[in-house]
Amino acid sequence: MNCNLYTTPSKDWKADVCIVLSCEGTQPLEKLQALKDVAPWVEISPALRDFQGKEEDLALAYGHPEQNIPRLLCIGLGSIDKLKSELSPFDKFRKVIGTAIKKVQKLNLTSVAFCQDNLDEIAKLYGCDLSNIVEELVFSAKLALYKINIYTSKKDEDKEITTLNIYLNSQQNYDNIKAALRRGESSAEGVMFSRMLANGPANIVTPEYLADQAESLAKKYNFKIEILEKDEIKDLKMGAFLAVAKAAKEKPRFIILEHCPKGTEDQTPIVYVGKGITFDTGGVSLKPAAKMHEMKADMGGAAAILGFFKTLGELSTSGTNEQVLKRRVIGVMPCTENMIGGKATRPGDVVTTCSGKTVEILNTDAEGRLILCDALTYAQKRWNPEYIVDLATLTGACAIALGEDIAGLFSNDVHFSHELYQYGNKTGDYVWSMPLWGNYFESMKSDVADMANIGSREGGAINAALFLKQFLEFEGENAKLKWVHIDMAGPAYVLKKNSILGGGASGFGVRLLLSIASNK
Structure with missing residues (x-):
């Protein structure tokens, strides 16, 4: 899976699905204006209105298949208070990312996107830099695709996720974030x-x-x-x-x-x-x-x-x-x-x-x-x-x-x-x-x-x-x-x-x- 970092305008974003992370009691789309610009249909999706953000809750919403972002997958991180009280908060984050990636794989999709507005909110929750979130995200996404059955004669027929794109709003801290992405990949x-x-x-x-x-x-x-x-x-x-x-x-x-x-x-x-x-x-x-x-x-x-x-x-x-x-x-x-x-x-x-x-x-x-x-x-x-x-x-x-x-x-x-x-x-x-x-x-x-x-x-x-x-x-x-x-x-x-x-x-x-x- 190739992992990429882009600073293109939201109208140029493209992926089979965009993944959004959200905590319990929050509105997943509240501060994601760039995403709403490229996929305006998300604001009227019934699936997203029913989404509660509980731990590993999933909500999959569909737009028009010809749009640049035709699907949105929301996944819950659970309670904010519980998240902040954990000894190693990234442990849950890694597993949530893994769950989302496996869901995308089961849908036989080949490209996935994340957007900075959403990842910035998650970084605030964890009290860390965006680069930390990007490193753990990429690391977890690649591990979710690891297969143990390399010696079996019959291989899985699932399509491979070939592309993971992270869309940034600007060039600010681009080099640090790119380095974090490479650390996640290399690890x-x-x-x-x-x-x-x-x-x-x-x-x-x-x-x-x-x-x-x-x-x-x-x-x-x-x-x-x-x-x-x-x-x-x-x-x-x-x-x-x-x-x-x-x-x-x-x-x-x-x-x-x-x-x-x-x-x-x-x-x-x-x-x-x-x-x-x-x-x-x-x-x-x-x-x-x-x-x-x-x-x-x-x-x-x-x-x-x-x-x-x-x-x-x-x-x-x-x-x-x-x-x-x-x-x-x-x-x-x-x-x-x-x-x-x-x-x-x-x-x-x-x-x-x-x-x-x-x-x-x-x-x-x-x-x-x-x-x-x-x-x-x-x-x-x-x-x-x-x-x-x-x-x-x-x-x-x-x-x-x-x-x-x-x-x-x-x-x-x-x-x-x-x-x-x-x-x-x-x-x-x-x-x-x-x-x-x-x-x-x-x-x-x-x-x-x-x-x-x-x-x-x-x-x-x-x-x-x-x-x-x-x-x-x-x-x-x-x-x-x-x-x-x-x-x-x-x-x-x-x-x-x-x-x-x-x-x-x-x-x-x-x-x-x-x-x-x-x-x-």
């Missing part, structure tokens, strides 16, 4: 790319496939890339990573992508580390058969980082130099399967990690922390960054604690945690700060190694975060390090559906990573 492309990877079946989306996708991104958008194979991983003494990969027929890959635009070569980078388990059987500590197929999405952390780089690439090709993120960012993705077989790691095995510390593997299904611990050590040793953020579908315990909407956030820095909480509320990638209670590490002590890879059942998500913390240094020359671990087991792959998410992989984390990089 949506990144999220959909992440969804595509995590929804893909594990016989297709292998570690090598992820490496190929990373190479394609690097080639298309001029990123730096390194892909380490098994022998190179072995040379780096990543014993924990290799222990997980032992039984897998698919060979592991250690992927490094770097965004380093001109002038940022000497910057201390932000480093993102993403878990890339392309299928998780649990190993010898075998998972139950029920829902094991969902473990194709256990590489959600790596998918989020690849989606983030896709967004960066799209922004860099959006036509304006101002859109290029002037920040050095590195993505590190250890990728492998966790399989069962004669070569599989056994419960009780002891491995030596990249840090030199030893780990007794008591549960082979606690594999994510094993590949991440080597990646975290490697990242700090090589780049000594000020910020490290790791993302992983790490523990079912976190999903049980926080549900499908919110990821757990663990950090050594309270201020950085609060910033991510604010970024999450703005982008819809919600996070909630969790304790790193050091006493819990007592249950992870081992008689035969420096530590075990699991602790007590209680506080499982905290135990996993504490395990990862052991592989980073926070003293001396590393005292500046601000580290965040995001356990995204809940929101990365979801069952409940809404108008911008049809279930399955959500693309969680892409916009959150963009917000971090844009503000640090």
Whole structure:
């Protein structure tokens, strides 16, 4: 779907349908004179007179089919008071836009329009700039059209919405609004790319496939890339990573992508580390058969980082130099399967990690922390960054604690945690700060190694975060390090559906990573 911004007079507006948003108790057409000029029939439409503006209420009105705007679709945002009291008001806005776009798609229409007069009123309700509304509108509209069924032999026969036009009244703030439109488009492309990877079946989306996708991104958008194979991983003494990969027929890959635009070569980078388990059987500590197929999405952390780089690439090709993120960012993705077989790691095995510390593997299904611990050590040793953020579908315990909407956030820095909480509320990638209670590490002590890879059942998500913390240094020359671990087991792959998410992989984390990089 092509998204466009125009400043043409209303007599030149053209679309199959114009969408208008309105709140309960308000008159949707009251301040939309330009729309009434191009579609005067809207003032006498019975459908619009009956429209009440309740949440996701729809009213579709028809004019003459030969007119430039032959249809008007009104959709309700609900109560103004409720809208203003919500913690993340854009959440409802995104879903309302998604509902409207899906309605247009069901009507087999191919072009849709929005007008500034209406969007200005919505911006006032939210207390934000028009550019914020445009960014969220475009982002939501594109996500509403995402289809999960890319592997089906019979494709949907619905017509595609090919054009979304936003009509402005003047050139005022045009450049800022255009930049916002491109951010919305680029973010949506990144999220959909992440969804595509995590929804893909594990016989297709292998570690090598992820490496190929990373190479394609690097080639298309001029990123730096390194892909380490098994022998190179072995040379780096990543014993924990290799222990997980032992039984897998698919060979592991250690992927490094770097965004380093001109002038940022000497910057201390932000480093993102993403878990890339392309299928998780649990190993010898075998998972139950029920829902094991969902473990194709256990590489959600790596998918989020690849989606983030896709967004960066799209922004860099959006036509304006101002859109290029002037920040050095590195993505590190250890990728492998966790399989069962004669070569599989056994419960009780002891491995030596990249840090030199030893780990007794008591549960082979606690594999994510094993590949991440080597990646975290490697990242700090090589780049000594000020910020490290790791993302992983790490523990079912976190999903049980926080549900499908919110990821757990663990950090050594309270201020950085609060910033991510604010970024999450703005982008819809919600996070909630969790304790790193050091006493819990007592249950992870081992008689035969420096530590075990699991602790007590209680506080499982905290135990996993504490395990990862052991592989980073926070003293001396590393005292500046601000580290965040995001356990995204809940929101990365979801069952409940809404108008911008049809279930399955959500693309969680892409916009959150963009917000971090844009503000640090």
